[in-house]
Amino acid sequence: MADTADVWALSDLATPWCLRVAVTLGVAEHLARGTTKIDDLAREADCDADSLARVLRHLVDRGVFEEPAEGEFALNDAARVLVEPGALRGNLGLDGWGGRIAGAWSGLLTAVRTGRPAYEKVFGLPYWEDMDAHPHIAASYDAQMSEGGRAVPDPAVLIDGGWEDVRHVVDVGGGTGAMLAETLRAHPHLRGTLVDLPRTVARSDEVFASAGVADRVTVSGQSFFDPLPAGADVYLLTRLLLDWPDDQAVALLTRCAEAAAPHGRVVVDGCVSPGRTPPRGGLMVMILTGGKARNLDQFSALAAEAGLTVTASGTAPSGRFIIECRPS
Ligand SMILES: C[S@@+](CC[C@H](N)C(=O)[O-])C[C@H]1O[C@@H](n2cnc3c(N)ncnc32)[C@H](O)[C@@H]1O
Structure with a gap:
């Protein structure tokens, strides 16, 4: 039987977003190439070291990545999946179509209230028109479909x-x-x-x-x-x-x-x-x-x-x- 803690866990948005941020910044790839210290990781990923460390520690606590010494991160089995080619990275990366899919969830309430698609409210254009207007998003969508x-x-x-x-x-x-x-x-x-x-x-x-x-x-x-x-x-x-x-x-x-x-x-x-x-x-x-x-x-x-x-x-x-x- 589910209790309050289970429902809190189900409602967690931090983990899905932290995963997407780590994928978008290519953290798993940097680690696979041997960059492990947080300052070096942040430099290669072009981001803020302290903020990245906080995101990675959240994921470590959820079983993705390890922190074998303070400020030093490593791949574990779950994180190695992120280095493999395939649909996962494309779906989680926020720079392409994955970013549209992740952001679109914020339109769920509108879709339920109105019975109409909510994509335009979130991104300013209906879905297929948005693809027409943003060739790199459309290319990333095509690549995901192809996978x-x-x-x-x-x-x-x-x-x-x-x-x-x-x-x-x-x-x-x-x-x-x-x-x-x-x-x-x-x-x-x-x-x-x-x-x-x-x-x-x-x-x-x-x-x-x-x-x-x-x-x-x-x-x-x-x-x-x-x-x-x-x-x-x-x-x-x-x-x-x-x-x-x-x-x-x-x-x-x-x-x-x-x-x-x-x-x-x-x-x-x-x-x-x-x-x-x-x-x-x-x-x-x-x-x-x-x-x-x-x-x-x-x-x-x-x-x-x-x-x-x-x-x-x-x-x-x-x-x-x-x-x-x-x-x-
Ligand atoms: C969900 S994907 C499915 C692709 C493919 N059948 C597959 O299973 O991988 C939907 C496809 O419909 C295409 N599509 C969307 N609107 C279209 C239209 N008006 N005319 C032709 N193709 C369209 C998209 O470009 C995309 O390739």
Whole structure:
């Protein structure tokens, strides 16, 4: 049973912020390179030594970093994770997209009071416009999505039959192409089209080249609310619908239905939970864009509005719930 101390611990904001500050200042990297004394650390991180020491001692008390001698810090197992390449550092660093995500939480009360996204109130522009206005934040967002996307190529994503009969797949909102590249690499007979915003597809060349699939890919830098490349066999929507409120989710699915008609399929990978139970998660997108998590019943209703019928659904080896639809 939780007591007052447990609730205080749950409400702690110091630890999440201290972690982010340490990551942003690159403390773990400085330690890994052998800089251990607080004055040297502060000089390399370009910050105030006393303040940094206080932040690091808070983290030491929470099990991240060690202070083997007064004023001298060291990595421990938890801190070593911060040196590893991957999504963690990008998500925690306050200079890029991680800073937007951290700061956006201050809009939660507004989002709950109004039922509307609160990002503009916090940062001055709606989420996607803010990305347009700040190229380094957008680049950091694309990099984070790409880290996540790389982890998920799921050869079994097609639940109704395999990839053998598929000739052409369109990855709608496919980011910088990490997942499409892996899918094409796994299926040498397949052609692919990447659809995403122009600034994002502009970062895909290297992804496709290093996967050795560039000759089987076309890219379309466009909004997915505009007509999509038509006539492909499969339109893939990975981790996408969560970002959008119902009316825009229907608009996006409608573009897919139009492009897939009459024989193509629309495959939704992630962001929908099976069955009818109230979906969990999606709090961040509630603040950012007004998006939401949905269950299969809720998704099926939106799909029907968009002219799609759910024809199959199931859980892939990745653990993600996949839904397949066909134009009604
Ligand atoms: C959550 S990410 C998912 C990326 C990718 N499917 C994945 O799983 O890694 C959402 C993607 O939608 C793209 N996006 C947002 N608005 C868009 C629009 N209007 N038209 C095309 N792409 C858009 C973003 O650039 C981003 O790449």
